[in-house]
Amino acid sequence: EDEDVKRSLVGFMDKLAPGNVERNLSWGWNMTSDPCKDKWVGVSCDLQLQSVKKVVLDELNLTGVLDIDSVCRATSLSVLSLSKNDVVGLISEEIGNCKSLTHLYLSGNQLSGDLPGSLKQLSNLKRFDISDNNFSGVVPDFSRISGLITFLAQNNQLSGGIPNLDFSNLLQFNVSNNNFSGPIPDVKGRFSANSFSDNPGLCGELVSKACPPSAPAPPSSQKSKDSSSKQFLIYSGYVVLGLIIVLLVVFKLVSKKKPKEEKVNVPEKGMEANTSSNNTSSTPNESNTTKHKSEYSISSVESGKAVSSLVVLTSPKAQGLRFEDLLRAPAELLGKGKHGSLYKVMLDNGATTLAVKRIKDWSVTSHDFKRRMLRLDQARHPNVMPSVAFYCSEQEKLLVYEYQPNGSLFRILLGSQNGQAFDWGSRLNVAASVAEALAFMHEELREDGIAHGNLKSTNILFNENMDPCISEYGLMVFESEDQSFHSQSNSSKNNDMDRGRSYGIFKADINGFGVVLLELLTGKPVQNNGLDLARWVHSVVKEEWTVEVFDTALILEGASEERMLNLLQIALKCMNPNPYERPSMNQVAIMINTLKDEEDRSSSEP
Numbered sequence: 001e002d003e004d005v006k007r008s009l010v011g012f013m014d015k016l017a018p019g020n021v022e023r024n025l026s027w028g029w030n031m032t033s034d035p036c037k038d039k040w041v042g043v044s045c046d047l048q049l050q051s052v053k054k055v056v057l058d059e060l061n062l063t064g065v066l067d068i069d070s071v072c073r074a075t076s077l078s079v080l081s082l083s084k085n086d087v088v089g090l091i092s093e094e095i096g097n098c099k100s101l102t103h104l105y106l107s108g109n110q111l112s113g114d115l116p117g118s119l120k121q122l123s124n125l126k127r128f129d130i131s132d133n134n135f136s137g138v139v140p141d142f143s144r145i146s147g148l149i150t151f152l153a154q155n156n157q158l159s160g161g162i163p164n165l166d167f168s169n170l171l172q173f174n175v176s177n178n179n180f181s182g183p184i185p186d187v188k189g190r191f192s193a194n195s196f197s198d199n200p201g202l203c204g205e206l207v208s209k210a211c212p213p214s215a216p217a218p219p220s221s222q223k224s225k226d227s228s229s230k231q232f233l234i235y236s237g238y239v240v241l242g243l244i245i246v247l248l249v250v251f252k253l254v255s256k257k258k259p260k261e262e263k264v265n266v267p268e269k270g271m272e273a274n275t276s277s278n279n280t281s282s283t284p285n286e287s288n289t290t291k292h293k294s295e296y297s298i299s300s301v302e303s304g305k306a307v308s309s310l311v312v313l314t315s316p317k318a319q320g321l322r323f324e325d326l327l328r329a330p331a332e333l334l335g336k337g338k339h340g341s342l343y344k345v346m347l348d349n350g351a352t353t354l355a356v357k358r359i360k361d362w363s364v365t366s367h368d369f370k371r372r373m374l375r376l377d378q379a380r381h382p383n384v385m386p387s388v389a390f391y392c393s394e395q396e397k398l399l400v401y402e403y404q405p406n407g408s409l410f411r412i413l414l415g416s417q418n419g420q421a422f423d424w425g426s427r428l429n430v431a432a433s434v435a436e437a438l439a440f441m442h443e444e445l446r447e448d449g450i451a452h453g454n455l456k457s458t459n460i461l462f463n464e465n466m467d468p469c470i471s472e473y474g475l476m477v478f479e480s481e482d483q484s485f486h487s488q489s490n491s492s493k494n495n496d497m498d499r500g501r502s503y504g505i506f507k508a509d510i511n512g513f514g515v516v517l518l519e520l521l522t523g524k525p526v527q528n529n530g531l532d533l534a535r536w537v538h539s540v541v542k543e544e545w546t547v548e549v550f551d552t553a554l555i556l557e558g559a560s561e562e563r564m565l566n567l568l569q570i571a572l573k574c575m576n577p578n579p580y581e582r583p584s585m586n587q588v589a590i591m592i593n594t595l596k597d598e599e600d601r602s603s604s605e606p
């Protein structure tokens with residue numbers, strides 16, 4: 001640590017333990033030693049950066065003054081703990097400089113004065129404990145500190161309304177024995193009267209005391225902000241939709257002027273197929289079809305030169321499906337991803353609903369595309385969603401799936417953030433089923449070099465029995481995450497290059513699966529490549545606060561911490577930055593199944 005940091009820390013300790021001779025001898029905390037290298041008492045450092053991260057000085061009979069300014073100005077602490085000493089003084093405004101603070105424990109001291117407003121700037125704060133002190137005044141607004149899980153302020157002289165907190169996330173809360181007044185907010189059944197006792201001014205059901213009619217409602221500013229931003233999003237959605245419709249109409253009018261013919265191939269031998277050849281393109285009704293076509297079909301019909309066909313695979317839902325049916329049916333855009341757009345298409349007046357993926361920029365020949373789709377159709381697993389039909393011309397590639405109304409894993413995780421049940425057993429089942437299905441597909445398609453290519457929680461859908469199914473297997477062009485696969489293969493012959501690439505694409509799936517496991521464990525769904533979630537989990541694990549990564553709902557439910565840790569280990573193995581060191585999907589499936597067996601055994605025990 002540099003001299004400035006040392007000076008500040010020594011200053012902090014000088015005030016905290018004035019005249020404490022013992023500390024000079026054995027504690028460190030002086031200018032002639034280094035807090036990290038010489039291991040000052042109570043100091044923990046970031047091993048790589050060699051900077052002070054934690055100061056934990058509990059129960060050391062410290063009787064001096066708390067000097068927040070010194071410690072927050074010079075360091076980027078994540079933990080400051082001074083519990084059970086006799087420290088005096090106050091928490092000054094400079095606490096706002098301790099931006100990386102996640103844990104602040106000051107309980108059991110003689111601290112006093114108002115809590116500074118700058119506390120609300122500590123956006124990373126998780127645990128806040130100022131119980132058993134002499135703090136007074138109103139508690140600042142903590143509502144923007146979304147990750148807070150502990151708020152303990154019992155046995156002080158705090159006053160005003162109960163602090164504005166997100167009670168659905170809190171694990172520990174106590175404000176008993178203070179001077180709080182007014183109504184008790186909705187604590188979502190999480191906390192009992194004990195958390196509020198001995199505050200004579202409080203009223204509400206929980207303390208069996210009716211609130212006077214004029215009492216102000218519990219603060220809800222955050223809620224109204226949320227709902228107004230939601231409204232804004234909805235309205236902007238309408239505006240964008242309106243614009244798209246106008247553009248479509250213009251596009252249709254322009255394209256109507258030069259209708260072109262749709263050429264369709266006779267289906268290949270051995271395929272159960274149905275084309276529009278005998279229905280549309282050879283009939284004079286062609287312009288009719290063009291009139292009714294949905295947005296996704298425009299360029300298919302435009303591409304007069306294309307050699308194309310709708311190939312129907314074996315599925316009762318798609319029996320007799322014709323390309324023109326798809327063109328005419330009403331379609332709704334479900335999403336626009338990196339690799340294309342997805343439409344919900346309603347056939348037979350809504351009796352059949354399909355999901356049609358229009359793949360963007362895939363420079364694969366029609367022949368290769370067809371071969372790939374037919375190969376994929378042979379490798380069937382109950383937890384992998386097969387496509388029911390596909391269409392391909394030189395410019396257009398469409399994939400047709402059954403529409404799954406029960407949504408994706410991503411949506412279920414979002415729902416669980418809003419309090420919908422998604423318990424540990426169900427999460428472990430999803431992990432095990434997806435792992436097994438992916439392992440099966442990898443084994444089946446290894447020779448062909450076809451991996452999923454885009455595994456993430458929006459591509460894990462729940463079927464009508466609520467079983468998880470991997471969708472869009474094998475649809476995506478591979479982008480190597482690791483150039484070493486290329487550089488390694490560049491020096492070899494073509495065969496080696498292909499092998500290197502296909503090795504990489506399977507390992508990329510395993511990384512994707514690791515991210516899905518993290519989502520299940522943390523309850524935090526990620527939309528894109530999952531890097532931020534992974535980085536966050538790694539940093540928490542490195543800081544040895546591992547338990548804090550788990551979804552609070554799982555902890556409240558009493559899920560086995562040991563098994564959650566085991567699953568986290570598997571996730572981290574899958575996400576090893578060196579793809580060569582990641583386990584195979586088969587090994588992952590075996591590890592998860594062992595965990596699931598343990599879980600099943602323990603839950604069947606009396």
Ligand SMILES: Nc1ncnc2c1ncn2[C@@H]1O[C@H](COP(=O)(O)OP(=O)(O)OP(=O)(O)O)[C@@H](O)[C@H]1O
Pocket residue numbers: 334335336337338339340341342355401402403404405407408454457458459461471
């Ligand atoms: N067959 C289906 N039935 C119902 N919903 C589906 C189906 N397939 C995908 N979805 C959902 O529709 C939405 C849009 O799908 P899309 O595949 O375009 O999104 P994405 O996976 O995020 O994008 P991309 O894979 O192109 O990067 C997602 O929320 C996905 O879960």
